[in-house]
Amino acid sequence: MPAEPPADLAGLVGARPGRARWRTVLALGACVVLVLGATACGGPRSGGRPAPPDLEPLSAIGEGEGRLNIIAWAGYAEDGSTDPDVDWVTPFEEETGCRTTVKLGNTSDEMVQLMRSGQYDGVSASGDATLRLIYGGDVAPVNTELVPNYASISSFLKDKSWNSVNGQMYGIPHGWGANLLMYNIQVVTDAPNSWAAVFDDAGEYKGRVTAYDSPIYIADAALYLSKTKPELGIKDPYSLTTEQLDAATELLKQQRENIGVYWSDYTKEVEAFESGAAVIGTTWQVIANTIGARNRVQVNTVLPKEGSTGWSDTWMISAKAAHPNCMYKWMNWISSPEINAQVAEYFGEAPANAQACEYTTQPDFCEIYHATDEKFASRIHYWTTPQQDCVDGSGDNCTAYSEWVDRWHQIRRR
Numbered sequence: 001m002p003a004e005p006p007a008d009l010a011g012l013v014g015a016r017p018g019r020a021r022w023r024t025v026l027a028l029g030a031c032v033v034l035v036l037g038a039t040a041c042g043g044p045r046s047g048g049r050p051a052p053p054d055l056e057p058l059s060a061i062g063e064g065e066g067r068l069n070i071i072a073w074a075g076y077a078e079d080g081s082t083d084p085d086v087d088w089v090t091p092f093e094e095e096t097g098c099r100t101t102v103k104l105g106n107t108s109d110e111m112v113q114l115m116r117s118g119q120y121d122g123v124s125a126s127g128d129a130t131l132r133l134i135y136g137g138d139v140a141p142v143n144t145e146l147v148p149n150y151a152s153i154s155s156f157l158k159d160k161s162w163n164s165v166n167g168q169m170y171g172i173p174h175g176w177g178a179n180l181l182m183y184n185i186q187v188v189t190d191a192p193n194s195w196a197a198v199f200d201d202a203g204e205y206k207g208r209v210t211a212y213d214s215p216i217y218i219a220d221a222a223l224y225l226s227k228t229k230p231e232l233g234i235k236d237p238y239s240l241t242t243e244q245l246d247a248a249t250e251l252l253k254q255q256r257e258n259i260g261v262y263w264s265d266y267t268k269e270v271e272a273f274e275s276g277a278a279v280i281g282t283t284w285q286v287i288a289n290t291i292g293a294r295n296r297v298q299v300n301t302v303l304p305k306e307g308s309t310g311w312s313d314t315w316m317i318s319a320k321a322a323h324p325n326c327m328y329k330w331m332n333w334i335s336s337p338e339i340n341a342q343v344a345e346y347f348g349e350a351p352a353n354a355q356a357c358e359y360t361t362q363p364d365f366c367e368i369y370h371a372t373d374e375k376f377a378s379r380i381h382y383w384t385t386p387q388q389d390c391v392d393g394s395g396d397n398c399t400a401y402s403e404w405v406d407r408w409h410q411i412r413r414r
Contacts, residue, residue: 050389052165053137055319061146061328068098068326071114071123073313075347076174077102077334086346092333098326115139121321122330124174126313127162127383128216128401131391134170139316141168146328149335152355156377161238161391162384163314171314172331173352175344177369178310178380179212179220180301182283184273195224195304197280199251202258210269210281211255213262215401215408216383219309220282221248221255223381227306236392237309238384245399249407256411266290273297285369286348303379310380312352344369 070077079102080087089100103120105111108129115123115138125133133139144150150172157163157173164170183192188205199221202209211217219237225247226234234244261278263269266287272278274296288301315334317327333339335352341359344351350369351357357366370376384391390398 050135052134053319055137055140057141057143057168058146058317058324058328059143062325064096064098064326064329065323066097066099066326068100068122068323068330069103069120070100070327070330071103071105071111071120073124073126073347074104076124076313076343078343078346086342088334088339088342092330096326096329096333098323098329100326100330112136112138115318118318118320120318121323121327122315122317124313125171125316126311128214128385130162130170130314130316131385131387133316134165135387137319139170140319140321141170142172142317142331144169144172147172147332147335149332149337149353152337153335153352154354154372154374154377156374157312157352160312160382162312162382171316172335174313174315174334175340175347175349175352176310176312176377176380176382177284177286177349178303178308178376179282180285180288180308181304182273182281182288182299182301184276184279185298185300187279191300191302192280193302193305195220195306196228198258198282199224199255200228202255205280206258207260208277208279209255209258210261210263210272210278210283211259212282213264213412215404216309217282218245218248218252218404218407219381219383221251223309224306225251235394236390237381238386239390239392239394239398240386241397242399245403245407249411252411262412270294273299284348289348289368303376307379307381310382312382344371 077089078086079089089102092098093100103114105114108126111123111125112129112132114120115133153173157176159167159169163173181192181195181197198209222234222237222240222244225232226237232244232247234240240248261268261272266284269278269283269287270290273291283301285301288299291297291299315331317324321327337353337355338359340351340353341356344356345360345362345365350371354372357371360366366372386399386401386404388398388400389396
């Protein structure tokens with residue numbers, strides 16, 4: 001289990017990113033096997049991207065099988081055991097007859113391994129896991145016509161590189177958010193609007209800069225370089241050649257000299273800003289909200305002019321699901337406007353269903369999280385697992401995630 005937040009953090013409304021949202025570093029050995037395995041499992045190319053294993057989506061939903069076994073991030077499938085007032089599993093069971101068991105996943109790597117066991121019907125997968133599951137043949141394509149609530153999912157979350165291949169969806173979007181720039185307004189007084197503040201200009205706040213502790217953070221450096229060094233030819237921050245990865249690695253090694261705190265547990269960044277150990281760095285909106293609610297230090301967030309990275313999580317069905325009808329019923333239930341609103345507010349992210357904003361208890365929740373702001377969403381480059389077959393379809397000369405893991409170890413050892 002991820003570390004629980006301190007008691008005075010846990011009680012904040014809208015400040016529970018999965019009771020300490022973690023997206024921790026993947027184990028190098030496992031990643032090598034999974035990424036290479038996914039490449040080997042892929043079929044012939046189609047439209048510039050390799051085709052995943054040939055699996056058919058469900059053609060019709062029958063009676064529920066009476067059981068459902070799913071893997072989820074903490075806070076995504078609450079059953080009242082954490083908080084009696086937070087329960088969207090029990091009503092689902094009562095409506096469908098699908099008795100549901102939820103296995104909490106602590107990392108994307110763990111979720112992939114659990115799905116490969118064949119014991120689970122589905123998973124709430126992040127973008128650093130989805131393509132491994134798709135190309136590994138671990139999840140099946142989804143017939144979205146069998147999920148009525150898919151129709152009101154925000155269009156900017158559909159048919160994307162992290163949740164579909166060649167026009168075929170492999171899941172139902174759940175929630176999303178941007179990785180923002182946060183700063184202490186009493187120390188950083190120039191209202192920065194560029195990631196230069198934590199890269200080229202980070203020396204101004206030497207030892208008080210924060211960064212996300214994961215190989216996927218390499219994409220943040222790549223995105224910045226795509227705007228500041230166009231001669232590198234970076235078009236997609238998750239589709240990097242060796243030369244481009246070298247440039248991003250070097251930038252992050254330079255940044256390392258100015259980092260005071262690397263974080264993956266959100267409470268670590270809250271505490272760093274409140275103590276003064278950090279004054280600027282990458283963040284999630286829910287972290288800024290938490291700091292604001294505690295009112296110990298004044299911070300502001302901005303989506304910088306270069307754009308940002310971010311996440312969009314997806315409910316996926318196992319290719320070996322023993323209870324496919326119940327899984328389809330769950331995907332429709334959890335993506336309904338009412339339930340999606342409850343999950344988003346509890347967890348601290350934008351809901352995927354555009355109609356969910358009609359059901360949030362906090363009137364300005366969707367405004368704060370830019371839930372239906374397509375222009376805002378278009379500036380986000382959502383986490384996608386890097387592969388040798390470039391995820392943007394540009395070729396087969398990109399670097400795989402295993403190489404990113406190796407580079408991240410180099411950066412952190414410096």
